[in-house]
Structure formats: C-alpha cells, structure tokens
Amino acid sequence: MTVIILYKTLIVIFSYLLGAFPTAYIIYRVKTGKDIRNEGSGNVGGTNVTRTVGATLGIITILSDILKGLIPVVLIYFVYPKDLVLLAIVSVAAIVGHDFPVYLKFKGGKGISTSFGVIIGLCILPFAVSVALWIRILPIPAILITWLIAFAASRIVSLSSLVAAIATPLSFYFSKHPLPVVIASVCFFILTFIAHRANIKRLIKREEKKIKSKGA
Secondary structure, three states: OHHHHHHHHHHHHHHHHHHHOOHHHHHHHHHHOOOHHHOOOOOOOHHHHHHHHOHHHHHHHHHHHHHHHHHHHHHHHHHOOOOHHHHHHHHHHHHHHHHOOHHHOOOOOOOHHHHHHHHHHHHHOOOOOOOOHHHHOOHHHHHHHHHHHHHHHHOOHHHHHHHHHHHHHHHHHHOOOOHHHHHHHHHHHHHHHHHOHHHHHHHHOOOOOOOOOOOO
C-alpha cells in the first residue's frame, strides 16, 4: 500500500512539473534571447508568443501547452484508470503547474491551453465507461462554441476565456461525468479566474484590449 501511495504521489508531482514546463518562455528565449515576461502582455503563453514573434511559434506553443495537460491524463488512463480521485488531482496539478511554475518563481500563464489538453483527455478516454462517447465528449464542443460566441460578441480573448470557464463545470455535469471529474472541472474554472485576475480588473475598468477584425 505504501509503495502504491508513493507511485501515485510521484505521478502527481510529475503532472505538476510537466504542466510547469515554461514552453512560451523557452521558445521566446531561443528565438529572441529575451524574457517574454517583459514583452507584449507579459503573459507566459501562446497568445503572447503569437503577438510578439508570430503565429507559427504561437501555434507551436499552444500545441505544446495542450500536450502538457493531455499527457498526465493519458498516463492515468494506462496506469490507474479506475482511480478517479487521482485522475482529478492529476488534472488539476497539471494546470496549477502551468499557472504557477516552479521554474519561473511561480509566475506562469493563464492555463487555457493546458486546461483544454486536460479536458480533451477527460472527454475522449473512457474513464466513465457507462456513458456513451457522444455524451462524454460534449464538453469539448460546448466549451469551444461558448468561447467562439463570446469572442465574436466581444473581440476580447480574456473575457471569452472567462465565459468558457463558467461553461466548463456545467458541461461536465450535464454530460454525466463522474463526480471527481466534475469537481476537478470546478477547480479548472476557479484557476482560470485566479489566473485572469488582472484581466478582470481591466475588464471592470473597460481597459482590456480588443482584437480588431480585419478591415476594422
């Protein structure tokens, strides 16, 4: 029993450390020799990489951050697929790692891409075997559509992410995911709001920047 607890603890630590891997910081440092925290919005994420050094590196960053969330969930599926509590803890640990990375003195990104990687894993892998696949994957389109509608209406990335965060636990609950996963999705929602606290202040003051459409 002690050995099993040790293994599970190591998996949680691994999930945090993987989530904490500062993809945007490293890509930007290699490309420019500078610290991305001092450039653009200062955020250590794919959106800031896109704004400062281009879409190609931005997409690479976003995909890498998605993998940081997906890999721990896949690992749990192959090692402890019936331990839904461990699954929930590992899912949250990966996002906490991205938001508060030990490598960057706990000042990380917003966690949106890493959260989405976790969500993909939770929806696609059959942890809840009694639920049909089409029901299990509903959170993915629900969250994406919510984000797109919010963005089309506001043209503000942070606001769209916050609205999608609110939809996340609701979509997991109504698609009949196990209780530990639903609780984890509530944590995703909370972490998103914590990571966006500066954006929320700017939104309240109506100072948050919009992304202009072409020709605007």
